[in-house]
Amino acid sequence: MGNEQISRRLSAILAADIVGYSRLMAEDEAGTLSALNRHRREVFDPCVSRHNGRIVKLMGDGALVEFLSVSNAVQCATEIQDTMARLNGAGGIALRIGVNLGDVILQDDDIFGDGVNVASRLEQLAQPGGVCVSSVVQESVGGRLGIAFQDGGQVSVKNIDRALRVYHWHPQDAAPPPNGTVKPEKPRDPAYAIAVLPLDNMSGDPEQEYFSDGISEDIITDLSKVSGLTVIARNSSFAYKGRSIDLRVVGRELGVTHVLEGSVRRAGQRVRITAQLIDTKDGSHVWADRYDRDLTDIFAVQDEVTLEIVKALKLSLSPRERANIADVGTSNIEAHEDYMRMRGFLFFPGMNAEGWRKAVAYGERAIARDPGYADAYGMLALMHLLDYHNHWSGTPSEEAMQKADTLVRRSLALGPDNIWPNNAYAAISRWQGKLDEALPALDRAMAKSADYAMGWFTRGEIEIAQGKLDDAIEHLERAIRLDPSFRHQFMQFLAMAHFLKGSFETAALFLKERVFLVKDTDIGRAWLASALGHLGEVEEARQVWQDMLEINPTFDIRTRLARLTLSDPAHEQLVLQGLEKADLLADS
Template structure:
């Protein structure tokens, strides 16, 4: 009997998978499988049937569903995600089963019981862009749904999807907003907004035009993944290509607060890229950087520069927003301004800055008690106050820090910084470094250019006794964001990694440089221990004096906030023995 020929048809395709499935299975296979089966039996399969969908195939953590109607598919996706959110309300964040859903409509190839084609592939790639518990749809889905469903969409611009030849317009479904709207811009009182203008080819080489355009597109995509920014789509900014640019006019026409522009120049075997970020409200240059690279693989260079620009932009906009919020007149969005000022003050890295930031964020929460960013900032500030010894690192305060981190993550699961503060809770409150690394990795799934997450992974790897990996992670963090005011923590982690590896000359050099540049007790302790290991008497005396000047009652076994305990007992005992040799009191 001859096989039935493949058929083509138009269909709506829903692709879904469980976020963090491997982690969930690694933590508890039985609980995860039982929970997933219950969700399928009680919620997902009935909803698919109710909306006339067909399950094409399932994997261990996902499924592919075909619908004849895009409206049916969208309603099914929304109802599933909203019901999942309600059911997860009382479940600890680390145990939640959360789906990411991608939805596309397009031409598919149907053969036997399976389906293929770009229509399916795009849906799968959209699912990868969705946040846990979220839905991403293609532009065609949004167009077909306009006026037919009571939903709001966030336009996140054209995205370059893996193995898809053309850019795809992507929208996030706003599950908590029920109004027929597409939000293209955000005002200063909401997220900071930015437009990336096409980078100018200064080479006179037509081939570099493609590189300049590709770099601009990649920067737009990378910035779009930063949860704290609102980024104008490529189709809007590329209308300015090849034209004289007035930054103030561009900002006014696109309703943005920041504009990025740059250039690409090739000379001989080298490539130079410049980028600058301008505050359109004041005309002030917030940040500028030059990147010089030897010509090799242009795609590697493009990726390297893109990630560095995205990471630096994230930090510099945070600092600029803090300054701007302090000078803006009082508005009905006062809580947003207070949060921006508090978050920027976190970079002060002193007890005074942490105390001021705490007052600001508590005032913001008093105005807007359920603001997820406010709760993330509150958790971060509480940790800062512990590390600066503004408050005691006793069991009560450490438990409160962990509780604040859990609240931040529950309210903002799509915020990479919420995952950062949860990683702090795992590492500093519970000593669980592997869980802290996994939490950072979940944040990097949201924003792969978040440099501080790489730095924290480095610190946890050092504590685990994996020094080479730790140094590489910290060096990547520093490369991505060389001007972050908190980078001394990355250098401290590198010093710690050298100490773990027994390279005392390197750990002495790195820790001494930090301790000499600022008051930082953890660095002074590593400095003293490294000097003792090398029997450098003068260095030992100077380092111990630095330690005792910061904390006169310091003892070899004191708890030092911000200093992770080594998980390998031999590393911990070696540190204590060297501190005794250095003459630190018992």
């Protein structure tokens, strides 16, 4: 018991139970077990997988499933029940399902806590073949999923010290599409999801770490161009750097079917790369190989690794995808190494003025070595955007923004369809207030890489400013799916989108998670205080506000709201009104 890992997080929990299980077993034990196994194999397990859920445990008559997205949990629950209704008619296996959003405690592979307990009570309240959800789940999904819940009122349940507001859904109550039309389904995630762990640096020289990391990042970028794969972002894959961990655990934590791991050894102009693809379900090897090449062949090796993974998973590549993978942006090895070094600084969480200066020097050297290197210009533009926010160079903000703008325009001229130039242009346009120009740039970037997590985040951030709140929620949830280790940042904006929709209970839940993950957040506490004000939790709001002022005594909510460039003035007022209700606005 001494090495058990205990932590907590905010999760959506699905609890399912078979109706009349004891009776069915008494009547026909063999037939019931056969029907149950078929249900799990053909309906339940595939549906959970499609919606990125993790089956925590299966009991004889039920199951407990964890999701990081409440939308995924609700879609999974209703899809299971709708499918069972169509398959069974009046007989066969029937389920009750409850869905809740709340805190859970993780201990090894199991989950406990209030969030789980409430989900179990909701499952008991569900109709046979139906779904029962908590008020926070109903508020969180709203009308985004096209699912109409019926208000079940306030109920008291065993071992829960507060009344629960519940909502019900049943397939037989769902209104059919008008005129016999079929509602189009949203595209589902591909069957395979992969995480590329940082390749181990076996060179015996810590200075070569940038090189092994850079190759890992290049492979991530190439794989993200394959439409048949979901590829986890670099931030989340690299969270395992230097750790010895069971790859099956990585699969559960990141929601991936496969993991790529390996090593890089560089000696002078020779490079050895080993790589192996692991199935996270059972830890088995799907593919492995070793490459001994000259440094000048490094681009070809990365290309081969990507294509071997595609082949091992029996995926098909379109001609365009094949061309995109082969396009590395430069043939100059030294320029690409400088680009790798610069990119390493961009993703380093402890970036400061010294690191920024080194990164800019590498970027300038990369474009000096290859003046046609579009991605290097794009990343260097982002470096100057960081300077605009952080004042690391000591130059005025306007000058930093002008440098960023000049570089990004050169980047786009060289690579009009490339990921980095368009992503940089979108980010810079967003902070220039050119929101309508930012979104088409993101479209171009994500036409090549639909798994670009920061692209989904930037899109969601822009859509909040534009007041497109349902779109923002969908896209921020997608960012969390692709980069769960960066959810602390995404959570702030996801909460803001729910808040501005008037979903204050949901917003407060997400903001409490944000405060838990980022202990010194001032903006998270400010929005939380406002949400609590709207909910009538005045004393708690005041305590949160006081904690915020201890972190940042000069905090000014109006200045921070102005930075968001919210297009609807009513949205800014909604934040201020929550603070007014808690009598906090005079302190801002």
